[in-house]
Amino acid sequence: HDFAFVPAFLAFATAAMLAVAVADLPVFGDVNAPIHNHVAPDYLQGSAEDIAIPNVVTSVLASYRGFDTLGETVVVFTAAIAVLLVLGGWTRRKGDGEDDNAR
Amino acid sequence: MQDDVVIRVIAKVMIPAVMLFALYVQFHGDYGPGGGFQAGVIFAAAFVLNAMIFGLNRGRHVWPAGLNLLAICAGVLLYGLTGIASILLGANYLDYDVLGATPQSGQHIGILLVEFGVGLTVASVMVALFFTFAGRLTHIRLMAKMQVHEEADQRKAKRQSESKKKRARK
Numbered sequence: 001h002d003f004a005f006v007p008a009f010l011a012f013a014t015a016a017m018l019a020v021a022v023a024d025l026p027v028f029g030d031v032n033a034p035i036h037n038h039v040a041p042d043y044l045q046g047s048a049e050d051i052a053i054p055n056v057v058t059s060v061l062a063s064y065r066g067f068d069t070l071g072e073t074v075v076v077f078t079a080a081i082a083v084l085l086v087l088g089g090w091t092r093r094k095g096d097g098e099d100d101n102a103r
Numbered sequence: 104m105q106d107d108v109v110i111r112v113i114a115k116v117m118i119p120a121v122m123l124f125a126l127y128v129q130f131h132g133d134y135g136p137g138g139g140f141q142a143g144v145i146f147a148a149a150f151v152l153n154a155m156i157f158g159l160n161r162g163r164h165v166w167p168a169g170l171n172l173l174a175i176c177a178g179v180l181l182y183g184l185t186g187i188a189s190i191l192l193g194a195n196y197l198d199y200d201v202l203g204a205t206p207q208s209g210q211h212i213g214i215l216l217v218e219f220g221v222g223l224t225v226a227s228v229m230v231a232l233f234f235t236f237a238g239r240l241t242h243i244r245l246m247a248k249m250q251v252h253e254e255a256d257q258r259k260a261k262r263q264s265e266s267k268k269k270r271a272r273k
Contacts, residue, residue: 052210052211053134053214055133055136057138058132059214062138062218063213066197066217069182070197072140073178074179076224077179080175080232087236088231
């Protein structure tokens with residue numbers, strides 16, 4: 001096919017752009033990196049008082065970033081629904097016969 | 104694998120321990136490493152192990168497909184409804200401060216509910232995926248068998264019609 005090169009081209013182009021972007025990343029573990037100075041200090045300092053649980057990871061995951069986690073749960077949910085729809089025997093055609101094991 | 108005594112006995116000992124550990128990871132998530140996602144996968148592993156050792160049909164018997172589908176939806180619903188509850192109590196969506204007497208106890212209750220919802224969904228999704236993919240094997244075998252029978256029937260019908268034609272010519 002004439003367009004067979006397109007996926008490969010897209011993959012290589014994306015890889016090249018990412019490789020260029022890696023050079024711009026802050027040094028690993030840099031305290032002044034933007035990611036450590038945006039909301040992270042607020043979470044780390046506020047967690048003990050706001051949420052009062054010892055595990056900061058849980059307080060960020062379930063409370064500060066509750067919306068994200070709701071989205072993640074919905075992603076898992078959607079994946080299961082998709083798999084069940086495709087493979088779970090819910091879309092059985094007429095005349096395929098009874099097969100309870102497919103579900 | 105149900106014929107292997109060692110595997111069977113070890114599995115019987117391990118499955119309750121795995122489930123108990125999953126519950127620990129689930130409800131100790133506030134204090135140590137853990138939470139709904141990890142606990143859900145560990146809990147599902149117990150059911151997967153059970154199905155691997157004692158067979159798919161017995162595995163399906165202990166965790167039926169209808170109940171599983173219900174659990175998948177119930178987890179997401181529990182999460183969403185926790186958010187709705189905080190709206191009804193006069194705060195923003197998923198702001199747990201209003202769920203308890205103090206903001207801190209409200210956060211505790213909210214996180215516990217939300218993590219339980221995540222754990223429920225993840226565990227039942229993992230079980231559903233395993234049973235669905237493992238169930239394909241019997242389905243594929245059945246389809247292959249049906250195809251073989253179908254082809255044999257077709258060949259037979261062809262032969263019969265040909266011999267009929269021959270007889271008609273005579």
